[in-house]
Amino acid sequence: METPSADIPAMAGVVGEAMVPVPYRVVHRRRETADVVTLELERADGGAPLTFAPGQFTMLYLPGVGEVPISISGDPHKPRLIHTIRDVGAVSRALTLLRVGEAVGVRGPFGTPWPVAAAQGYDVVVVAGGLGLAPVRPIVYHVLHHRHAYGHVNLLCGSRRLEELLFRQELERWRARLDMDVRVTVDRADLTWRGPVGVVTKLIDKATFAPDQTAAFVCGPEVMMRFTARELVAAGVAREHIYLSMERNMKCAIGLCGHCQLGPIFVCKDGPVFSLAAIERWIKRREI
Amino acid sequence: MAPNSYVVLEKSGLRRLVTALREGGRSVVGPRLRDGAIIYDAIESLDDLPIGWTDEQGPGSYRLRRRDDQACFGYVVGPHSWRRFLHPPRVTLFRLERTDDGFTTRVPVPEGPYAFLGVRPCELAAIAVQDRVFLQGPFVDAGYAARREGLFVVAVDCAQAGATCFCASMETGPRAREGFDLALTEVIDGESHHFVVEVGSEAGQAAMAEVPHRPASEAEVAAAMAISSATTAAMGRQLDTDGLKESLYDSVDHPHWDDVAGRCLACTNCTMVCPTCFCTTVQEVSDLDGRCGSRVRLWDSCFTTEFSYIHGGPVRSSVKARYRQWLTHKLATWIDQFGTSGCVGCGRCITWCPVGIDLTAEVRALRQTAAVPAHEGS
Amino acid sequence: METLQPILAEHPFFAGLEPAYLELLVGCAKNVRFDADAYLFREGDEANDFYVIRHGRVAVEVEAGHKPSVVATLEPGWILGLSWLIPPYLRKVSARAVTLTRAISLDGACLRRKCEADHNLGYELLKRLSHEMEERLLGAWLRVADVYGNPKR
Numbered sequence: 001m002e003t004p005s006a007d008i009p010a011m012a013g014v015v016g017e018a019m020v021p022v023p024y025r026v027v028h029r030r031r032e033t034a035d036v037v038t039l040e041l042e043r044a045d046g047g048a049p050l051t052f053a054p055g056q057f058t059m060l061y062l063p064g065v066g067e068v069p070i071s072i073s074g075d076p077h078k079p080r081l082i083h084t085i086r087d088v089g090a091v092s093r094a095l096t097l098l099r100v101g102e103a104v105g106v107r108g109p110f111g112t113p114w115p116v117a118a119a120q121g122y123d124v125v126v127v128a129g130g131l132g133l134a135p136v137r138p139i140v141y142h143v144l145h146h147r148h149a150y151g152h153v154n155l156l157c158g159s160r161r162l163e164e165l166l167f168r169q170e171l172e173r174w175r176a177r178l179d180m181d182v183r184v185t186v187d188r189a190d191l192t193w194r195g196p197v198g199v200v201t202k203l204i205d206k207a208t209f210a211p212d213q214t215a216a217f218v219c220g221p222e223v224m225m226r227f228t229a230r231e232l233v234a235a236g237v238a239r240e241h242i243y244l245s246m247e248r249n250m251k252c253a254i255g256l257c258g259h260c261q262l263g264p265i266f267v268c269k270d271g272p273v274f275s276l277a278a279i280e281r282w283i284k285r286r287e288i
Numbered sequence: 289m290a291p292n293s294y295v296v297l298e299k300s301g302l303r304r305l306v307t308a309l310r311e312g313g314r315s316v317v318g319p320r321l322r323d324g325a326i327i328y329d330a331i332e333s334l335d336d337l338p339i340g341w342t343d344e345q346g347p348g349s350y351r352l353r354r355r356d357d358q359a360c361f362g363y364v365v366g367p368h369s370w371r372r373f374l375h376p377p378r379v380t381l382f383r384l385e386r387t388d389d390g391f392t393t394r395v396p397v398p399e400g401p402y403a404f405l406g407v408r409p410c411e412l413a414a415i416a417v418q419d420r421v422f423l424q425g426p427f428v429d430a431g432y433a434a435r436r437e438g439l440f441v442v443a444v445d446c447a448q449a450g451a452t453c454f455c456a457s458m459e460t461g462p463r464a465r466e467g468f469d470l471a472l473t474e475v476i477d478g479e480s481h482h483f484v485v486e487v488g489s490e491a492g493q494a495a496m497a498e499v500p501h502r503p504a505s506e507a508e509v510a511a512a513m514a515i516s517s518a519t520t521a522a523m524g525r526q527l528d529t530d531g532l533k534e535s536l537y538d539s540v541d542h543p544h545w546d547d548v549a550g551r552c553l554a555c556t557n558c559t560m561v562c563p564t565c566f567c568t569t570v571q572e573v574s575d576l577d578g579r580c581g582s583r584v585r586l587w588d589s590c591f592t593t594e595f596s597y598i599h600g601g602p603v604r605s606s607v608k609a610r611y612r613q614w615l616t617h618k619l620a621t622w623i624d625q626f627g628t629s630g631c632v633g634c635g636r637c638i639t640w641c642p643v644g645i646d647l648t649a650e651v652r653a654l655r656q657t658a659a660v661p662a663h664e665g666s
Numbered sequence: 667m668e669t670l671q672p673i674l675a676e677h678p679f680f681a682g683l684e685p686a687y688l689e690l691l692v693g694c695a696k697n698v699r700f701d702a703d704a705y706l707f708r709e710g711d712e713a714n715d716f717y718v719i720r721h722g723r724v725a726v727e728v729e730a731g732h733k734p735s736v737v738a739t740l741e742p743g744w745i746l747g748l749s750w751l752i753p754p755y756l757r758k759v760s761a762r763a764v765t766l767t768r769a770i771s772l773d774g775a776c777l778r779r780k781c782e783a784d785h786n787l788g789y790e791l792l793k794r795l796s797h798e799m800e801e802r803l804l805g806a807w808l809r810v811a812d813v814y815g816n817p818k819r
Binding site: 020021024064065088221252256257259261264285286 | 382384421429567581590603608609613620
């Protein structure tokens, strides 16, 4: 399998001058859950929106409020810029409150993508926890666009509660396909839920994949990614073929502000996607 | 490349050089005495320099003292470094105005062109280190590039080593080797007070054409070299850089970090005075009705708890983790990131630490005592 | 019952157990089946049985007033029940079949008697039970840590 760098789109994808946001506006808004909203954006000047690869992110900017890194959650083959945002702070809250027609600044796309092209010919296991389903959704879109190029495709999702599960209708549509396995587990449920209750790692046993021919893409809270990676390794998947999407404080997204460092790594430009082999030594220590 | 030529400037010639640089449309910045320290700021003539002053430095200590001569450059480095001009503490990234369908932005023009007078060899190295950060990555800091492009550098070789200096260990001094237009060695010998000037570039050559000077004799050049040798021999501190990167990578769980953490106040002084630190943050500035505003970039420090804030808390909440981050970055991970050490041996972090933490001593402690053995299965 | 020995032998929980011990256990075992929504046991019941799930899905419930909570589901290959080992042998949670579920049930008193008589058998059982319990506990702790929760709340 080639190294992920073969997948990185040219910096031509970067919008404008790297630290100056380009005005976009909201053309569609959808409330996903109590604290999560999906926004579809288009350029305010009517130009073509940026192109991106799965796993990349932008810096979304609200004048007078601030800027945050948000993964792109849309289909890389479609000319629409889509972000799924959770209200966890002042800026993200303001983003979830944007209405159709309102403006938002965009810088990007930034970051290394999920190596979906290099994973062709492999079985695919996507493991998403909580909001981690948003940054992996572009993987699923890509794989389904090129279904013939991949082996068994598994999507394993963990959610706190059923009501907090993202993209439920889409998950049900994917599950209804005959060429993809979708499994969902929740941390706790009421009696109407007939599916699994427990941590998402318990779904790995149920997925169909040949461990030595598998690419795994994992996204969610860091502890969830750590334990999931451990289970995947125990199941026989190579550390070089397990990919995680890391998050750190970011102010510039271009490797110049220093905030996103993880050991020698700049998460914004060396990541956010890393193989377990590349990142393991840094994430198994505290406070690095 | 042809070897640099050496000329001699009298004090009057140096005075004339400052004027010529200003007349050439440059803002000349050099050392001045202010607030009990020698700092860098705009100068109008040679007389603005702290002539006849020197500094006495030690861990957590900086004092000025009068010399018994009239040396123009008879001190080492103070709390300022040249990054405050090339990578200013406060930069407006863009100004913004809201419109009906969004907003418009304008990017301000960077300051400059500058002429720096009195850049120490460790500081030349620091500028080169920052060049790698800001100019050689996938993204270039346009403002830094513009300020750097028009820069004229007059370096000064150190005739004395500060007590906290260790440039010899970092191979960045005490003699300027590259990265300057002109490099001066101040020579005071009885009645004689002149400068042996090494011309380091075409721009330097052109500048000398406007200033009275004469070729340096072999003896004069040798005298300048001797000053540098004497300075090398009198270095205040020493840092063993052999295998230092690997050693620090292996020291993540070293018990000594707890020892430093017991002393470190996380006051951020070291990062403010360090000539290579580059971390920044951004701030929104807005007028009251939100129609106009700007985005400002400010110097930041990895010693603050906000620095690594994510998902409800900082990644590095303990002082231990933050000190470890700074030291490991400066002396180890920087090498993997940018190809050189981040430290140039200027000693500022030692001098300006209020509790006198000495990174050469901390490194020695980390290397001499055993690291925690790796746990099984870790 | 010789038909149950191979069934027990192929169940992951008993992997590696010596045939002689399997034979001892078979003496306590019987086949059971639960229709969808039937309760295997409820909180407060006497804990008589240890279940080895073969087919279907079992939900572990905490009877939290009028709003019971499913806190775990168990799949084929997993086991259910620990209170049969701990005096006073009472169930602390409830277990309901989500779908038609087949299991082997082993009589708790019978198991306790045989383990007291042969401590090696007891240790083999406890080794396997500890492994299961560590996984359950970790899964529970990770969910108590509420890692998907909004840090703002």
